[in-house]
Amino acid sequence: MKYNVSASPHIRSKITTNSIMLMVILALMPTTIFGVFKFGFNALLLIVITTATCVATEYIYQKMLKQTITIQDYSAALTGLLLALNLPPQAPWWIGVIGGVFAILVVKQLFGGLGQNIMNPALAARCFLLISFTGIMTDFSVADTISGATPLAEFKASGAISEYSVMDLIIGNIPGTIGEVSAIAILIGAAFLFKLKIIDYRIPVTYIGSFLIFIILFGGNGLDPTFIAVQLFGGGLMFGALFMATDYVTSPITKQGQLVYGVCLGILTGVFRIYGASAEGVSYAIIFCNLLVPLIEKVTLPKPFGKGGKTR
Amino acid sequence: MSFFTFKGDIRPSDAKEMTKHKAIVELKPQKELVYPLSQHFGEPAKPIVKVKDEVKRGQMIAKANEFVSAPIFSSVSGVVTKIEPRFTPTGEKVDSIIIENDEKYEEVEFIKVKSIDTLSKKDIIGKVQQAGIVGLGGVGFPTHVKLSPTEPNKIEYVIANCAESEPYLTGDYRRMLENPEELISGMNIILKLFDNASGIFGIEDNKPDCIEKLNALIKDEPRMKVVAVKTKYPQGAESQLIYAITKRALKYPLAPKDVGCIVNNVETMVAIHNAVINGVPLMERVVTVSGDGINEPGNFKIPIGTNHNELIEAAGGLKENVEKIISGGPMMGFAMFTTDVPITKTSAAFLAFTYDEVAAVTPSACINCGRCVSACPSRIIPSRVAKFAELKDSTQFEKYSGMDCVGCGNCSFACPAKKHLKQAISAMKKLL
Numbered sequence: 001m002k003y004n005v006s007a008s009p010h011i012r013s014k015i016t017t018n019s020i021m022l023m024v025i026l027a028l029m030p031t032t033i034f035g036v037f038k039f040g041f042n043a044l045l046l047i048v049i050t051t052a053t054c055v056a057t058e059y060i061y062q063k064m065l066k067q068t069i070t071i072q073d074y075s076a077a078l079t080g081l082l083l084a085l086n087l088p089p090q091a092p093w094w095i096g097v098i099g100g101v102f103a104i105l106v107v108k109q110l111f112g113g114l115g116q117n118i119m120n121p122a123l124a125a126r127c128f129l130l131i132s133f134t135g136i137m138t139d140f141s142v143a144d145t146i147s148g149a150t151p152l153a154e155f156k157a158s159g160a161i162s163e164y165s166v167m168d169l170i171i172g173n174i175p176g177t178i179g180e181v182s183a184i185a186i187l188i189g190a191a192f193l194f195k196l197k198i199i200d201y202r203i204p205v206t207y208i209g210s211f212l213i214f215i216i217l218f219g220g221n222g223l224d225p226t227f228i229a230v231q232l233f234g235g236g237l238m239f240g241a242l243f244m245a246t247d248y249v250t251s252p253i254t255k256q257g258q259l260v261y262g263v264c265l266g267i268l269t270g271v272f273r274i275y276g277a278s279a280e281g282v283s284y285a286i287i288f289c290n291l292l293v294p295l296i297e298k299v300t301l302p303k304p305f306g307k308g309g310k311t312r
Numbered sequence: 313m314s315f316f317t318f319k320g321d322i323r324p325s326d327a328k329e330m331t332k333h334k335a336i337v338e339l340k341p342q343k344e345l346v347y348p349l350s351q352h353f354g355e356p357a358k359p360i361v362k363v364k365d366e367v368k369r370g371q372m373i374a375k376a377n378e379f380v381s382a383p384i385f386s387s388v389s390g391v392v393t394k395i396e397p398r399f400t401p402t403g404e405k406v407d408s409i410i411i412e413n414d415e416k417y418e419e420v421e422f423i424k425v426k427s428i429d430t431l432s433k434k435d436i437i438g439k440v441q442q443a444g445i446v447g448l449g450g451v452g453f454p455t456h457v458k459l460s461p462t463e464p465n466k467i468e469y470v471i472a473n474c475a476e477s478e479p480y481l482t483g484d485y486r487r488m489l490e491n492p493e494e495l496i497s498g499m500n501i502i503l504k505l506f507d508n509a510s511g512i513f514g515i516e517d518n519k520p521d522c523i524e525k526l527n528a529l530i531k532d533e534p535r536m537k538v539v540a541v542k543t544k545y546p547q548g549a550e551s552q553l554i555y556a557i558t559k560r561a562l563k564y565p566l567a568p569k570d571v572g573c574i575v576n577n578v579e580t581m582v583a584i585h586n587a588v589i590n591g592v593p594l595m596e597r598v599v600t601v602s603g604d605g606i607n608e609p610g611n612f613k614i615p616i617g618t619n620h621n622e623l624i625e626a627a628g629g630l631k632e633n634v635e636k637i638i639s640g641g642p643m644m645g646f647a648m649f650t651t652d653v654p655i656t657k658t659s660a661a662f663l664a665f666t667y668d669e670v671a672a673v674t675p676s677a678c679i680n681c682g683r684c685v686s687a688c689p690s691r692i693i694p695s696r697v698a699k700f701a702e703l704k705d706s707t708q709f710e711k712y713s714g715m716d717c718v719g720c721g722n723c724s725f726a727c728p729a730k731k732h733l734k735q736a737i738s739a740m741k742k743l744l
Contacts (some may be wrong), residue, residue, distance in 0.1 A: 004668045005403070005647040009733040011479065013325060016685075017676055046477045052392045073676065105667045113679040115729075200682075217714030248681040253693060255685070304550065304716040305691045306563035307318070 008222025017114075023198055027189035030079055030242065034185040035178035037141055039089030041179045046096045047084040053100030054080030061109045075114050079103050082122035082243065085179025086236075086283070087129075088140050088161065095136060099125040119290045120250045123283050130283070138177035144247035150176050151234035156279040159221075161230060171231035180239040183232075190242040199246040207269075208232070208242045214270030237269065240282035250290040257300035259292075262294070264289045316514070316556045320689035322722045324479050324545060324643070326518070330481045331602045334610040336490055339626050340477025341413055343388045345617035347373060347384050348406040349654035354380035358410055365392045370420040370593060373409050376441075381655075382454045386411055387595035387615030389418040401620070401639035401653050402646045408654075413618070421593040432536040433464075433505050436588055443587030444594045444657075446457050448579040449473065449548070450640055453660040455580060459505055461569040467506040469558055472499055472581055474515040474522065475541060475548035476521040481661050483598040484578035488515070488697040489581055492529050496536070501588050502574065503535055507576070514553050515605040545643060546720040550575050552689050562692040564690075566718045577661070589641040598705035599655060601672060605634035605664030620651045625638030636668040643721045675732035684723035684733055689715045694723035695697040698733040701740035709740055717741060 012298050023278050036044045058076040062069050071077075101127035111117045130137045140150055151161045160281070164174050169223065172182025193199040221227035230272075231237070245265055252261050263287050272281025367373060368385045374384040390413045398408040425431060431439075441456035442629035461467060476484040488495060499511045511533075515523050517540040530536040541547055541556045551562035551653035553575065560571040566574050576584070579597055586592045595616055602609040605630030614623055624630055630637075630651075638645040639653075640661055644733065684694035692713045700709040709715075714737055723733040 001634070001651075003634070003647070003649055004671050005649050006668075006670045007732070007738065008640075008644050008646065008719075009644075009734065010636065010638055010642045010647065010663075010668075010670055011725060012673055012730060013322070013324070013725050013728075015726075016730065017679055017728045020679075020681065020728055070676070075679075113677065115679045155378065172585050217323070248679045251680075253680050253682045253685055253695065255682075301712070302685070302691050302693070304564065304713040305555075305689060306316075306566075306716075307563040 010030045018073050019074070020037075020198055021078050024198055024243075025074060025078055025081060027084065028060070028179070030185040030188045031179045031182055031239070032085065034172055034182045035085065035089070037180065038172065041286065043089045044197040045093060046087055046089070046091060047081065048180065049082030049093050050084035050087070050096035050100045051077055053097045054063065054104050057101050058109065061105060067113075070114060072115065074217065076104055079108065079121045083125050086122060086126045086177050088137060089142050090139065091136055091176050095129060095133065099129050115249055117249060118293075119259070119287055120244055120247050123287055125245055127283055127287055140177070140232055142175070146158050150174065150279065151230050152273075153279040155227065155230045155234065161234075166226065166229045169229050174234065176234065180236045181240045182266060186238045186242055199242070200258065202258040203245050203251060203262045203265075204241045206259050208237065208267040210263045210266025211237065211269050214267055215274065218270065219274055232275070235280050236282040240286055241265075244282075244286050245289075250293060250299065252296045253292050254297055254300045255304055256302070259298045260296050260300060261289055261293065264292060316539055317544070318552045318555045318689060320691055320722070321336045321544040321546070322685060322687045322725050324725060326543075327479045327602070328485070330609045331537065331600050331611055332482070332485060334482075334486070336486050336598055336611045336613050337626070339612045339614045339618070339623065341388060341615050341618040342415060343619070344393065344685065345386075345388055345411045345413055345615065346408050346619070347411070347617045348398065348400045348408045348654065348656060349374050349384065350455060351384070351400065351405045351658060352382045352409070352454055354378065354382070354454055355675070357381060357384050358729060359395055361392050361394060361409065362544055364390050366390070367392060367411060368418045368420045368424060369384045370595060371502060372593070373411075374446075380454055380457055382446050383442065383593075384409070385444055385593040385595050386618050387549065388413040389416050390414040390692045398645070398651050399650065399655060401648055401656055401659055403649065406561040424591055425589055426685065428501055428504055428588065428671055431588070436501060436505060439588045439591075440584055442593070443583070445580065445583045445587055446594075446657050447577065447579040448583060448597055448657060448660065450644065450658050450660055455576065455584065458574060460567075460577070461503065461574070462654040463661070464506050465508055466572055467509045467569065469509045469572055469574070470499065470502045470506060470509045471553060471557060472511070472513045473511050473548055473550070473553055473575050473577040474519075474611060475553055476578075477543070477545045478643050479515060479545075480602045480663055481600050481641050482602075483600045483611055483660060485519055485522060487578045487598060488519070490527055492586040494582045495578055496526070496529055496533070496574075497589060498583075498585040500533075501584055502576065502581070504701050506574065509535075512557055513538045514541050514557050516541055516543040516547055518536055532657035545717075545722065546689060548577075549689065549720055552716070565566055594657060597655070597659070599659055599660040602661065603636070603638075603663040603665045605631050605666045607631060614655055616655055616657055618655045620648075620653055620655065620662060624651060630664050631666055633666050634664045635671070636665045636667075638663040641710055643725070677728045683698060683726040683728060685724040687722035689720060689722065690718055692716055695731070696737040697733065698723070700735040704740070704743075706740075709744070714740060
């Protein structure tokens, strides 16, 4: 009789990288489905094309470099879906292709693949597209039904919103990228992830909390409820705080670091939105803070058990 | 809910149902018994018998030459047939005394004590030392050393480690239900050594029957108290249990006595009772036999030195497709390559699994999820420390407090990428 011999522990939890990725994809379904129903066929097409491009890019890259193929871990598919949800609903199909290739090839694989990228691939690709194809990436009009500016942009330009009520903002009856419009759909998905303990409250709560404080203090509109609602639900904050900032790879691993990271995000988003040229600032804030992560981790190394503790 | 807890844990399925209700069955050994000379922490014992010597049950066959060592006793009567290296459950080859059992069970005379009040503190420690008692939870640290701190007056807590947080193990649980008086007597004996200490039974709150039973039995013992600690792994780890009960954080590399605590597990305390009151040295222990690879899981009181094969036979034998066998618990126990090894003082359990979870997983890239950080009771960053261990970067390894790892295995358990984190860290710790 031959027995396996290995060092302890001899049991493992059921959770795997694949299951985590799959659960996040599932959690994105409410907002994905909402986006497809609201914006129509082109939105669906973009989602399919972007996701397929990401998976194909990873497969081809790894095949060419004779690496182990890792597309079955769903991480490339997740990146594709996240990127697609960050695109305007009427964007042409090739935007998804360019974005997908950039996200996987440049941001993920060239840095060493899963776990090694220093920026969130989907967001880095979005920023790349935003700079390269600004016109396409900031046009949120859909045929004749939805006009071009997001409530956030409109408020920044005119100091008020004309067409939409606060309820519209929360439900998602507004222009925006495919996945960012419905706060409710995003929160339903996020609640699922909180319940499964896949994401933690630290980053989203400190992010949104410090952002709120910042815009109340420096936004120039004080406690005006419309202003606060527009800032919270009129742009990409909910989607960014719950699904992008919580990305494991590009956020701090230390608990205290996650709090610091959240505060940095909140302040930077506030600065970009209030003092920047663009109404939106979530994507840039997250990408910027991604780069701060090694530094944040360094200064928030946890104290080992007992160190500095009471001895007697 | 219990407030008596610590940070950094996992909640594996405790799998105790299989053996929880199985009363302890006494087992008589058959053929040859093997007594490794090193089945404790410290110097190996020195044989004091020769080949062909006749020995009785309870006779010392190897003595302790150093303070940090423990003598070994024959658990049967018979003849010494060989003294040669044999494998132990942990996979090492250790010089061992082999005794042919004559099945007569002739005993040496055990001198009973009427009351511990007739004994001095020195007598008590001497009796524990002469009985070869070591920590029976798994490490095997000689108990008399633990009981002899330089400043006994500074000991404020004598803690009975009744947590038994390793999955599958129910030996201590059965002991608490079946022999609570002996456990309390053991506590009483240790309390006699430390005038300023109170005795605390730290029991996980998933064992309400034990909590109730002990509470009823100690109601007239002013110095003893039962504390229900939260059920989670590794609640039974010494520093975590001390923290949960006293909120004193044991700094690496201090010992419990440095924070005014003495910790012994249930089985050890029962052994102390037997040694001091009944004059019986450590010759047997309770072993849990469990896992889906065993036909009739149960708890057995078995003479030390008995071959695992006899234990397995008593538990209905192994199933045909067993992939992995373990001495001890699934979190910190040792995988065995053969069943042909003896039960030693530290064999708390024998587990057999038809499916080896570890062989079935393939480690993949770390995604920085932080589950290992949340699971680590030492509050280090296992993923980083393991990376430095793999790179053999001792400077960074120590800077990230790799030496604080207690080896509980939580990080490897929790990791979704199935990386062997604890294994890498332990290997590096051994190098340094």
